[in-house]
Amino acid sequence: MDRFKEIESFVSVAAHGSLSAVAKLEGVQPAVIGRRMDALEERLGVKLMLRTTRKLTLTHEGSAYLEDCQRILNELASADAAVTAGGARATGLLRVSAPAGFGRRHVAPLVKRFMALNPEVKISLDLTDRMVDLVNENVDCAVRIGSLPDSSMISIKLGETRRVVVASPDYLARFGKPGHPYDLLQHRCLGLGPNRSQARGWSFMAHGEPITLRITHLVECNDGAVLRDWALSGLGLAWRSYWEVREDLANGALVEVLGDFAAPPMGIYALFPQRRHLPLRVRLFVDLLKLTYGDLAYWESGGTFIPDLPQPIEDYGRGNKKAARREPGGFFNSADPLLRVRSISVELLFFGRTGQRGH
Numbered sequence: 001m002d003r004f005k006e007i008e009s010f011v012s013v014a015a016h017g018s019l020s021a022v023a024k025l026e027g028v029q030p031a032v033i034g035r036r037m038d039a040l041e042e043r044l045g046v047k048l049m050l051r052t053t054r055k056l057t058l059t060h061e062g063s064a065y066l067e068d069c070q071r072i073l074n075e076l077a078s079a080d081a082a083v084t085a086g087g088a089r090a091t092g093l094l095r096v097s098a099p100a101g102f103g104r105r106h107v108a109p110l111v112k113r114f115m116a117l118n119p120e121v122k123i124s125l126d127l128t129d130r131m132v133d134l135v136n137e138n139v140d141c142a143v144r145i146g147s148l149p150d151s152s153m154i155s156i157k158l159g160e161t162r163r164v165v166v167a168s169p170d171y172l173a174r175f176g177k178p179g180h181p182y183d184l185l186q187h188r189c190l191g192l193g194p195n196r197s198q199a200r201g202w203s204f205m206a207h208g209e210p211i212t213l214r215i216t217h218l219v220e221c222n223d224g225a226v227l228r229d230w231a232l233s234g235l236g237l238a239w240r241s242y243w244e245v246r247e248d249l250a251n252g253a254l255v256e257v258l259g260d261f262a263a264p265p266m267g268i269y270a271l272f273p274q275r276r277h278l279p280l281r282v283r284l285f286v287d288l289l290k291l292t293y294g295d296l297a298y299w300e301s302g303g304t305f306i307p308d309l310p311q312p313i314e315d316y317g318r319g320n321k322k323a324a325r326r327e328p329g330g331f332f333n334s335a336d337p338l339l340r341v342r343s344i345s346v347e348l349l350f351f352g353r354t355g356q357r358g359h
Contacts, residue, residue: 094285159268161241161266181202206261
C-alpha cells in the first residue's frame with residue numbers, strides 16, 4: 001500500500017475526526033480508509049488512534065506522529081510549489097497574528113525586513129493575546145507559544161523559549177526567596193487574567209516530574225508588560241517569558257528564583273490552516289521567522305541581532321536556486337531557505353523517527 005497515501009489519510013482523519021468524513025471527501029467507502037489506518041499502524045507497530053462508533057481519539061504516539069506528518073506533508077507541498085512557481089515573486093496580502101508582547105518585540109521588527117525582500121507583498125499584523133480563529137477570520141499565519149491543542153492546523157516549530165519566576169531584589173529582601181514551588185502559595189504573586197493561559201497554573205519540574213500549581217494572584221492584568229513593570233516595582237513575583245525579562249535579569253533589576261525547578265522550554269510555532277498549497281508569501285515569511293528564531297545569537301542579543309540570509313537580498317524569495325552546501329556541524333543548507341530542513345524531513349518519512357520530540 002502507498003505509504004504516502006496512508007500518511008495523507010491519517011492526517012486527514014485526525015483533522016476531520018472520522019473515517020466516514022474522509023471517505024466522503026475522497027469518494028470511497030469508509031472501509032477503504034480504515035484499511036489504510038490499519039496498515040499504517042501495523043507497519044509502525046503502534047496504535048495511533050482509538051476508534052469507536054462515536055469518537056476517534058489520538059493516542060500519545062498518534063499525536064506525536066501527527067505533528068511530524070503534518071510538517072513533512074507541508075514541506076513536500078512547498079517543494080512542489082517552489083518548483084512549479086519557478087521564478088515567481090511573492091505577492092498579495094499576508095495576514096499574520098501574534099501574541100501582543102512577543103509580536104511587538106519579535107515579529108513586528110521582522111516585517112520591515114520581509115517587505116524589503118518581498119516588495120510586492122502587503123502585510124496586516126494583528127497583535128493580540130486572544131486565540132484567533134484562523135479559518136473564520138481569514139488569517140494566513142499565527143505565531144503561537146506553548147501547547148497547540150488544535151490538531152486540524154498545520155504547525156512548524158520556529159524555536160523555543162522558557163518561563164522564569166522573577167522578583168525584584170527589594171521584594172526578596174522584604175518577603176524572602178521561595179525555595180520550592182509550593183512556597184509560592186504563601187507569596188505575593190502577579191498573574192495574567194482568568195481567561196489567559198496562566199489560568200491553568202504555573203508549571204515546574206520537581207524530582208523529574210511536572211507539577212502545575214494553581215496560584216492565587218495578588219493582582220492580575222491581561223498585559224504581560226504591566227506584570228513585568230509591577231515585578232520591577234517590587235509588588236510581587238511574576239512568571240514571565242525569558243525573552244521579556246532577559247535584560248532585567250542581566251542588569252540585576254530582577255532576580256530569577258526557583259531556577260532548579262524550571263519547566264522544559266516551550267515551543268514557538270507558526271500555525272496555519274490546512275491547505276493544499278501554501279501561498280509563496282506565507283512560506284517565505286515563516287521561513288524568515290524560522291531562520292531568525294533558530295539562531296541562538298538572536299536570543300542572546302535580546303532580539304537585536306538579525307541573522308544573515310543564506311543568499312543576497314535581491315535573490316531571496318524570487319525562485320533563485322543556487323548550489324546547496326554543507327554548513328559547519330553538518331546541517332543541510334541551501335540558497336532556497338525552504339530546502340534547509342527538507343532532507344531531515346524526508347529522512348524521518350522514509351526511515352522513521354530519528355530522535356525524541358524536542359518540546
